[in-house]
Amino acid sequence: MASTIPDEMLGPAPTSGSHGPSVFADVVQAPEDPILGVTVAYNKDPSPVKVNLGVGAYRTEEGKPLVLNVVRRAEQMLVNDGSRVKEYLPITGLADFNKLSAKLIFGVDSPAIQEKRVTTVQCLSGTGSLRVGAEFLARHYHQRTIYIPLPTWGNHPKVFALAGLFVKTYRYYDPATRGLNFQGLLEDLSAAPSGAIVLLHACAHNPTGVDPTFEQWEQIRQLMRSKTLLPFFDSAYQGFASGNLDADAQSVRLFVEDGGELLAAQSYAKNMGLYGERVGALSIVCKTADVATKVESQLKLVIRPMYSSPPIHGASIVATILKDREMYHEWTIELKAMADRIISMRHQLFEALRAKGTPGDWTHIIKQIGMFTFTGLNTEQVAFMTKEYHIYMTSDGRISMAGLSSKTIPHLADAIHEAITCVN
Ligand SMILES: Cc1ncc(COP(=O)(O)O)c(C=O)c1O
Structure with missing residues (x-):
């Protein structure tokens, strides 16, 4: 079809712009x-x-x-609710979702929540929660070295390095026993500089499937607190490991009980089957409510230029299920079946x-x-x-x-x- 735009508005005839080599010709093929x-x-x-x-x-x-039955039901309820709108969420996400997510991981009666020492922000699934936490630490924490287990989920070193943290490893898996190298883990964490960040898989360690026992967690906690190492829990499988949501959060709760500080990244990808909805949360447990408020104000400054605010749909599904007793119960049954x-x-x-x-x-x-x-x-x-x-x-x-x-x-x-x- 002939152009209806007058020639003089089209500017000069294209020269090398459309005929020469691509300005991206030097971009190399990246591996999968x-x-x-x-x-x-x-x-x-x-x-x-x-x-x-x-x-x-x-x-x-x-x-x-x-797709879990309870998720389908929640979606149906959301669709049927004519009062729902598609306005932007606040930078920190859906308030109900954040409160309920903190309770899910730290426990309904967690003193840290009651004392308002926890700030929780909705993020883009587990990965996005790790990334926001890492960016916050790179800007506001005095130690920029993070220790990750060897081996670990392949994306961990990339997420932390891109945020500007220095990534080091601690021994975790022993190929000879196909179990935990507990001695190596303790030695490496003992040798870490005071204040270093330590990434811990809350349960169902990926890729090894090897978790510390409760007693070993307690020893790790004592060592880390004595050296003021900062725990950053990655909780991508709560409920998916044992089939019990509380049992799979034991490690995290142990560290919260002592009153110390920590970060926790949660994902609803696996335990609610919401992979593509990208629903997760980052919580930072602080010493006081005042610190938590200031930390949250800085998290907003991290998130706003990154993606402005998180998506509404997946978080609404999670909030609908977590706040309704009967739906929550149905979820736990479906989760246990998986x-x-x-x-x-x-x-x-x-x-x-x-x-x-x-x-x-x-x-x-x-x-x-x-x-x-x-x-x-x-x-x-x-x-x-x-x-x-x-x-x-x-x-x-x-x-x-x-x-x-x-x-x-x-x-x-x-x-x-x-x-x-x-x-x-
Ligand atoms: C250990 C671990 N952390 C985080 C994630 C992040 O998953 P997502 O971003 O899909 O929630 C995964 C996913 O496989 C994982 O295995």
């Missing part, structure tokens, strides 16, 4: 994200037997994503390997907790399983138990058996 890239490769594989055990997202026995299915997958895989006589001790499959099993398979064995069996997982040997079903377990057991016996 190590975790999300697994799904990209999986999607390209035409095999009918392919299984995706890479990404940490819950699947049903039929291998389908799950956790139980994962635990049952652990037992089935363990039994399948035992029945096949696969060499090695596989008890870690049933000892580890949460969404993932850190199998101990090496990079070559993982590559073999992907090539020969179309099983997709991260190259560190981590498998998402939530992606398995009774139907796919025999296929996985065959693949592990052959990888262990044929590939070193």
